Amino acid sequence: MVPRYPDTRFVNLDSLTYAGNLMNLAPIEQAENYFFARGDIADREKVRALFQEHAFSTVVHFAAESHVDRSVRAPLSFVHTNVLGTATLLEEARAAWNADDFGTGAYRFHHVSTDEVYGSLGPEGFFSETTPYDPRSPYSASKASADHFARAWAQTYGLPVVISNCSNNYGPRQFPEKLIPLIIVRAMQENEIPIYGAGDHVRDWLYVEDHCEALETILMSGVDGETYGVGGEACRTNLEIAHDVLDCVDRALGRSEGASRALVSFAPDRPGHDYRYAMDVSKVRRELGWRPRRDLTQGIEATVAWYLEHETWLEQATDETWRQWYREQYAAPA
Numbered sequence: 001m002v003p004r005y006p007d008t009r010f011v012n013l014d015s016l017t018y019a020g021n022l023m024n025l026a027p028i029e030q031a032e033n034y035f036f037a038r039g040d041i042a043d044r045e046k047v048r049a050l051f052q053e054h055a056f057s058t059v060v061h062f063a064a065e066s067h068v069d070r071s072v073r074a075p076l077s078f079v080h081t082n083v084l085g086t087a088t089l090l091e092e093a094r095a096a097w098n099a100d101d102f103g104t105g106a107y108r109f110h111h112v113s114t115d116e117v118y119g120s121l122g123p124e125g126f127f128s129e130t131t132p133y134d135p136r137s138p139y140s141a142s143k144a145s146a147d148h149f150a151r152a153w154a155q156t157y158g159l160p161v162v163i164s165n166c167s168n169n170y171g172p173r174q175f176p177e178k179l180i181p182l183i184i185v186r187a188m189q190e191n192e193i194p195i196y197g198a199g200d201h202v203r204d205w206l207y208v209e210d211h212c213e214a215l216e217t218i219l220m221s222g223v224d225g226e227t228y229g230v231g232g233e234a235c236r237t238n239l240e241i242a243h244d245v246l247d248c249v250d251r252a253l254g255r256s257e258g259a260s261r262a263l264v265s266f267a268p269d270r271p272g273h274d275y276r277y278a279m280d281v282s283k284v285r286r287e288l289g290w291r292p293r294r295d296l297t298q299g300i301e302a303t304v305a306w307y308l309e310h311e312t313w314l315e316q317a318t319d320e321t322w323r324q325w326y327r328e329q330y331a332a333p334a
């Protein structure tokens with residue numbers, strides 16, 4: 001959006017923890033309407049100072065701890081960022097914005113969330129905007145809590161909030177702890193690929209640029225107080241996804257057909273592992289005209305090609321010493 005909205009100032013607040021990577025923003029780093037601020041969304045003074053300096057009309061809140069396995073090992077950072085951080089952003093928006101202008105379109109707070117708040121589906125059915133919340137991991141509990149706070153600020157104070165709940169994202173630049181980049185990177189290195197349990201868990205895969213288009217659509221045209229479910233309409237078992245991605249890597253690297261499938265290794269299941277997610281996207285289709293544009297084959301091909309072409313990114317993104325150095329060069333600490 002930075003080049004497409006030259007009259008809008010964009011301020012990116014990011015704490016640059018392990019998965020944050022300024023290299024991902026190199027194409028816009030020099031843009032005159034783009035500003036970077038390093039900081040924690042739960043740091044109230046920092047957030048307040050940014051509101052004072054920039055007089056935001058709009059907040060798009062993507063900042064979150066998002067990896068379920070990490071939330072199993074260390075849940076409290078999820079409570080800090082996802083719960084306290086969200087409440088802090090909501091409260092500082094309320095403090096900075098003029099309540100007389102709520103409901104006039106002068107402001108918008110878009111809270112970006114996940115379909116995991118709805119819990120785990122059996123073999124049939126879909127999540128929709130009216131599915132009762134039933135989070136089951138520390139991650140999904142923290143996001144569910146954040147959604148509740150966003151709705152509470154909308155109901156109690158009239159803050160103009162929209163919420164989107166999306167399915168699993170994949171695509172270029174994703175930190176390789178998530179399933180799809182993990183498969184690609186391990187296949188490139190010919191390392192074992194751990195698939196939890198029997199690999200029969202189902203996820204609905206959404207290409208990241210489709211998600212970005214959905215967010216822009218909802219930000220611009222969504223209705224205050226509404227929630228929109230966003231998904232890729234591409235449900236697969238983890239084993240199917242692993243095979244699709246590995247076959248694509250084999251084609252790209254000229255390996256014999258099916259060779260990398262041998263790298264799959266079944267690993268002990270994740271505790272509390274949600275069986276199936278699948279999002280019904282008919283509301284956002286019907287009301288806002290958005291639909292996912294890339295199918296899984298196109299999305300996986302684009303993603304595999306990107307990782308194969310960006311080995312330096314991969315080395316640097318996963319090297320903490322390098323990332324520390326980079327942060328110091330390019331991002332003055334808050």
Ligand code: TYD
Nearest residue numbers: 068168177178179182194195196201203238
């Ligand atoms: P993940 O990318 O962690 O997303 P989420 O847990 O939010 O859905 O995992 C996607 C699926 O892949 C999930 O069912 C867990 C499974 N998985 C594995 O089987 N092996 C792995 O190494 C990882 C990271 C995930």
